[in-house]
Amino acid sequence: MSGLSTKNFYGSSKKRSSFHLVPSSSTSCKKLRREPCHLTNVKRLLGPPIGWKNFPRQQEALDYAKTKSSGCMSFTYEQSNGQRYFMVAHPETFWYYDSRKPQNERHTYEIIAEGNPCKLYFDLEFNRKNNPDSDGNKMIETFVKTIIIFVKQKFDVVCNEEDVLDLDSSTAEKFSHHLIFQSLVFSNNLQAGSFVKFICSEINKFLSEDHNSEDNGCFYNGLTTKDLLSLKIDKGLFCDESVYSRNRHFRLFNSSKFKKNIPLVLSKSNKYKPPEIPHCEDCFDKQIFLKSLITFGCDGKVLLNFTNTMTNEIGVNSLGEQIHCGTKNKSDECQSSYASSPFPRIDKYISNLVFPGKIFRNHYFPSVNKIVYSIVKNRYCGNVKRQHKNNNVKYIVDLNEMYWYQKCYDPDCEQYRSNGTKLPDEICFEYANRVVDNLSDSQLIQIADDAQLTYNFTKQ
Template sequence: MAHVTRTFWTQAEALDYIVEKQKNNDTVTAKINRDIYFESQPEGKRRYQVADIDVFIHEYYQLPANQRHTYEIIIDKKPSKLYFDLEYDTAANPKLDGPKLTTNFVQFVLNFMRKRSDDLDYSIKDVLVLDSTSAKKFSRHLIFQTKDPFLDNIAVGKFVNLILEDVHGCLINHQCPAVLNSPASQVQRSQSHSDSSVFARNLLTSLEPYLYRFEQCDCIDDYSQIKFKDIVEFIINKGDGSGIAWFCDMGVYTKNRAFRLLHSSKFDKHECFTVAPENQWKPILRPLHTCSAVPSEAERQIFMASLVYFNKPIRRFIHVDDEILTASKTVLPRNQRSAQSSYTTEDMKKISLDYPELVHFMTDVACDKRTNKDDMCMSRLYKAKEIQNDFRWEISFMYVGNYRYCERIRRHHKQNNIYFVVDMRKGTYRQKCHDPDCKTFQGIERKLPVNATPWLMMLDEDWENKGF
């Protein structure tokens, strides 16, 4: 196959070239799916290159380090990995430990993903962490090496907003003596935030009075297993002193966004992205006939992993509902969303309306015999893994608080939470949990009572023979 590379003076020309080749189904350029822009020496003007990725990598690694000022264009409506741009001004946040903060943030995201769906069960070894810290700014890029992509980086932004909403609910609803005895800070709320997302900005505004209440709190969040005082650090002070912002930059989830490449620096700057010291993702080394290739196989794998564009075969997409986030959505604390739960998602509200008998029964299941039966230990509800004709076949209820009884060890876990998976097609439920030792365990499948499954009475007698 012929290798092709083209350079343009404008991004529009480069994008038009890609669209034209895709429409023509040009086999010569079938592998050309990268739009890269670079700032040329010495004038620093931008140029845009569309190239076969193998050709680009080979040429890129031949360049001197001081001439690499190159960015990946995250093209609109192209499959995307989950990624984050983490940064804060060090002078404005002198007490922050950047690597520790990054590790805590990754752990929170991983727990959120894991509890949202069994299909999103990843570890810190699946996250490539890049470092571009300078004397004035701490900077990290996170690129998650998931098996499935998001539809595009706009969908990634929606998913990140769900994570930030989780941070918000976690902090707003925590109550302990240290927090209750600390009055809410009467800080002056800034009217403008650097985040491009209105939803993320609203979360910050409602959180601001609560941030200083956790200084004397040593409690650990049940969901993420991180101290609340460490979760508060996900909100940082702006360098210009104008207010607060999220540790993760919400301005990077826009159409045709430029994301700086591994080993590249900004024009006229020295700090380039390298693999961070705390990174645990490793390439899979394969035996080669020669070791003299430039770049090496390990370098090539790391570079491919650093790209936001999803460059693997696509089985399916990670789904994010459009209705979850809207610019005008009112942000409510967890304890105002439901009188029965410590946290309830939009999905729980819908399921409670559609299947109140099921939700009532699963609430009763969470009643711990060791505690007062009046104590409500309700759950988060995560999205069904399969939806057919708007009917949800499988729903996961995750319990929090003191209810952590695991059927495998026949006692309560000390830290990790348990959850129940309801199979609505069969009318059964079974227990699972998030403890690493119980990762593959599935509890006894139990039949739901008839009064909790009214939908089954509506199904045809030959339903199972229809091949659903």
């Protein structure tokens, strides 16, 4: 793979949709860039495809990657202007050029595409100043043991600490590690997230039973209360439960966040050793990079699935995707749609309420008579009094009491719920007419009074 520089690879920020083929000599570079080739045409007999394609929009890259094979996947990277761009390439091709960029210019991420099989992964972090007694390395050791126990219990699969790739980007102010279980592959990252949330809820449930640090009671298979208490930080557990959203961007090995030269490197406490390949330039780092990818190298693995049937207040988990109504009766299952809900008048009201944001998806739960609206492009949360940086918000409409309130998908705001706000009188009255046969005379009169309308009711 010689003949093109990293500048040729990433291209100009003004033009991101051309496809490139690595030439055998630099003399043909310009010609090949003028005459784009299709990715499948550059598949080699030995080794990965050496073509790539840049895109200005994420969905374009994801759609294009779905048409490719041979391990090609989607990446995103930040240029000097802070703008993120998108690329489809084979990981080995991506690594070849990305590893040759100056360290302080590598701001690259894997896109964990929705629906793709993925390894079990974790983002573990806490602020050192706010948690002076927390020992991050010991916390990871305890956490990994806990995961191994749950994996054995739920899937009857045995894994060990040597299966876990441990990457570190900690600073004096913040402890930050990524863990990737090499032998555990889920059918998609929402399933993985459901499993992670279940584990965290079990830990929190156990610790909520007034245990203290001197209590050596057993949690599971030798883990004590004291062990689990060490996983608590000022904001709850040190496991970030928000990194299992659709099309998540997950930072790559040896890459740093924009304007920060703190790369994600192999942890000193890492116990995983990749298979060695002799006579390979930069072989070790390349293997670590490939093994650190969440959605690469999953072919041929047994796919795990985990749907947590335990529900929260309204039957919606914090991901807002895999939803259950706490019942096995199919007639009580939620009705999800990207279009209108069964209540278009309420849809319009919520749309106006969240503008310039919009409703991404709605979920109607007949069993509890509530609608959940997942909102995009407006992340304002009443708890933090500002827009969230990464996590979206949701609006819940209670059709029993005819009011709405706001919650969000950020783990730090998991317990937050805004005050209820009554729906407009005309919506309340319209909804009352839809269910007139199920209401008593007194209920109808009360609704009419609340709406300040004259309602002469004669029951048929």
